[in-house]
Amino acid sequence: MSASADPNRNRAVDWALMAYIVLAYAFVFAPIAASFVFSFNSDRFPSIPLGHFTLDWYRAVATDPLVWEGARNTLFVGVIVGVVSTALGFGAAYTDYRYNFFGKQVYLALALLPPTIPVIILGLAMLAYLSRVGLSGNALSVIISHVVVCAPFAMAIIRLRLSQMDPALEPAAWNLGASEWKAMRHVIVPFTMPAILGALFITMAVSFDEFAVAWFVSGLNETLPVKVLGFLQGQVSPRINAIGTFVFVLSMTLVILAQLLLSGRSATPADKE
């Protein structure tokens, strides 16, 4: 960015572009902010002018046993999904990093494609297939389908970290007498640890928010987002805002943790790029 006498530099255009950025972010954050504000607002039918401050909706949510059950299911599913997808994603990322083999393109396609299939189709396919093999309508079916969607995210995050690693590190460990397993434990895993934890938190956050596939396959073991879908189908209720704000804070905590982990140690001496 140089040249003050550039004919293409026009203050008015610059200002207009800046204003446009602000507008774009306003559009993106309007629903998020509104949901936050109205979760503390007393009116039954949220609008302006605002009523008074209240914690009623949080209280209503907190005393609703169905919500607690949903939250328990969400947490239970999310933690397992996080661990399994991160493990699978790590394996796939390492495979892509280290090996070349016939059919690798297909392997990578399988590893990365699932999130591009519309959730509604995935939901239907999962429901039909899992009920056929006797696995539908329970928490396990939600876990299975969520891992399919989440593992690619874990793989992408960990693969990115591996690409920052000096490719000579692992062979160096072998030359010094480490077995492949030892090199994995003492070189690869420590180096990718921030990304592993990051992937863990991100996949959990994705699972916490996923409602469509879960809606199809969960049966009676509904997760919290599926409950929210139920609220949405029923009457208008600011309880959605309370749950949304709560889940948002939870997800953001996970994401920020992941972000800190991913950026915190990325400037290690091993980075060559």
Add this chain to the structure above:
Amino acid sequence: MRRPITLYGLTFSLPLLVWQILFFVFPLLFLVALSFWTVKNFAMRPDFDTVNWTTMYGRAVFWQAYGTTFVLATAASFLTSVLAFPAAYAIAFKLSDTARRWAVFLMVIPFFTSYLVRVYSWQIFLSDSGIINVTLGWVGLGPLPLLNTVGATMIGYLTLSFPLVVLLQLFSLVFIDRTLIEAAHNMRCGRLRTVFAVIIPSARTGLVIAALFCFILSFGDFVSPIYLGGGEPTTLSILITDTTKSGQQWPRAAVIALTMIATLLAVAFVAVKFAYKGKSK
């Protein structure tokens, strides 16, 4: 780099492969089989009957929904791309590195908020006594019917894909060779002309892929058409949920789903072809 297959290597590569074959490939293949099954007395039976295909394809409702969905998703892709581009452009070229990092971080946040909650939140803005209509009332206008319109559905699609499209466009813009832009400027190419003659062609791949993602997301979304669009006009996604959830007609839902997949594959193929046209792979 070819090495013999070892237990060590398989330990890492196999689990994901097995999982995705068992729980991703098989379910999709099963969908194909399912579409030929028959339903008698509310029970599905393995069969090889094309009745589901002929029934669904013989219905005007299905083709109307197909047309609606295709047009809506196409419109959403263009609208989102056009609205996102100035933002991506400004973030890429007008912000400092620090500000850009913050901009990216802020754009990532929506991915971790519930889409359902955001759609519900738009209802607060758009309903007859909602924020926008109350504001309009203060200046003596309205109330306008905003909710349960196609426009509201579009806002939902925008909510769904705008952040992703901005980010994808941004990444393609950031990697443009800056010397190209300077060269254009040096040759007295005006700002707008630089955008259309240099920047957009250089970033074409990213821009097309971004639009493609928007198409995929909007094409399959059932939340916005129902809760913002009011379920009218019916989209394929609404048709699938209705057929699956209320009718026990999974085989027919499978027909819709497979038609959607075929459409998406065709669109993706054309888009990718166009995105990489004239580029060496």
